Amino acid sequence: MEKILEVKNLHVSFDTFAGEVEAVRGVNIDLTKGETLAIVGESGSGKSVTSKSIMRLIPNPPGRIKEGEILFEGKDLAQYSEREMQRIRGSEISMIFQDPMTSLNPTMTIGKQIMEGLRIHQKMSKSQATARAIELLKLVGIPNAESRLKQYPHQFSGGMRQRVVIAIALACNPKILIADEPTTALDVTIQAQILDLMRDLQDKTGTAIILITHDLGVVANAAQRVAVMYGGQIVETGTVDEIFYKPQHPYTWGLLASMPKVGDSGTELIAIPGSPPDLSDPPKGCPFAARCPHAMQVCIDHMPDATEVSGSHQAACWLLDERAPKVEKPEAATIGGAR
Structure with a gap:
């Protein structure tokens, strides 16, 4: 399939009184015509900053794109002037905001x-x-x-x-529609109607969609591919089935384990202990290392490169290195009956 959007090595920072906050650090994503890509992760992971950077809606100051390319049909939007972006916004790339x-x-x-x-x-x-x-x-x-x-x-x-x-x-x-938490403020029945509407409109118009959400139930019913984001970085990407049924990164395991399962009423949800990293002083290694039960010294010292699990599935985790100890995915880290 032809790629309509490629984000390469995107770095976005905000200058604050407390110093520089590195909100997005080396993000790589791509989008093909007519597909839905979901970007998931907890609050503060960099999802919305990434999407607004694509639209060049990050106010400067205090925000700025430090490095990277945003290639839309081969043209780098990161180099566009505000006047040039005004011709793109709404006509070529549109955005649905949360509220x-x-x-x-x-x-x-x-x-x-x-x-x-x-x-x-x-x-x-x-x-x-x-x-x-x-x-x-x-x-x-x-x-x-x-x-x-x-x-x-x-x-x-x-x-x-x-x-x-x-x-x-x-x-x-528009050729691309970015939907930033489009159903968060709505009740469950209206959420389902809005998602059905977006799917139906995509079938009719062929628009590619980037869906920003923290709700894995929404992802299961709306997307073809998923990018899992944490600490300003993409830690795992794959098809919906690969992410939900064959997750490779411990953070993805934690997200799936914390999701309510069909038929598990009364069962206590599993929370991920700890807090996301402080991006005014980002960690040298894996951003999830401080919260990961399987973290090794190399995880703390060095950020792993993305390892190719399959042609469509990559994860940035030292556990995928052939020298790492074998760790079994927790039983709770499965989507179960969500799809």
């Missing part, structure tokens, strides 16, 4: 907010943009689209507002 109420302007009608991008990027007339906005609202499942076009965000429910945000993101037929 629709902070994404929508409360003083503008829904119709005007959808039409804005169409008028700017597609150079549509007002009548053309209105017709397209109605079409988009129908596409994302909002009834009575003509009349609702004239309403304001507060007149919509949380799930409907998220649908509107998706409609705005899809207005100019």
Whole structure:
């Protein structure tokens, strides 16, 4: 499959009063046309910073891309000016943010907010943009689209507002859609509807999706490939089946073990002890070493390179070195009946 996006050796830092915070450290990901890649990890792992860096939405100062390439169709977005990025955002790459109420302007009608991008990027007339906005609202499942076009965000429910945000993101037929925790603020039944909607729209439009989430249940039902992120680095990548059924990194084991299993009501969840590393003073070695029950001295001293487990599966862990002791994956580190 043809790659539409390649992020190579991305380093992103923030300058704070306490010093430099290295939020993203050497991230490598790629995305092919029409696929969904999920980036998972706990809060503070660098997921959102990575996604916003792709859109060049990191405010400078205090943030900055120190190093790396963001190749979109072969062109390095890291070298683009703000004016050049304004032509990319919304038209070629769009983003759905976590809370629709902070994404929508409360003083503008829904119709005007959808039409804005169409008028700017597609150079549509007002009548053309209105017709397209109605079409988009129908596409994302909002009834009575003509009349609702004239309403304001507060007149919509949380799930409907998220649908509107998706409609705005899809207005100019982007090639990549970045969804940053798109279902976090929604209840479970609305979450399922939004994920079904995104899958259906992807089938119709062929848009590639980067899904940022900490919810492995969402990943199991929405993605083809997964990148596990921790301490500003990608520690494991693979297909959904490889990550859920054949995980290789102890951090991935911990994430899977901490997820509720079908039929295990009343069973105590297993938490990962300790806290994520302080990225104002990042560790020299594996970022997970301080919390890993299998850590060796080499894990503390040196960051391991990614080891290829299969053609589609890589993990950065010293346990995969042929000289390392053999460690069995914990029984709890399986997705069980989640899929």
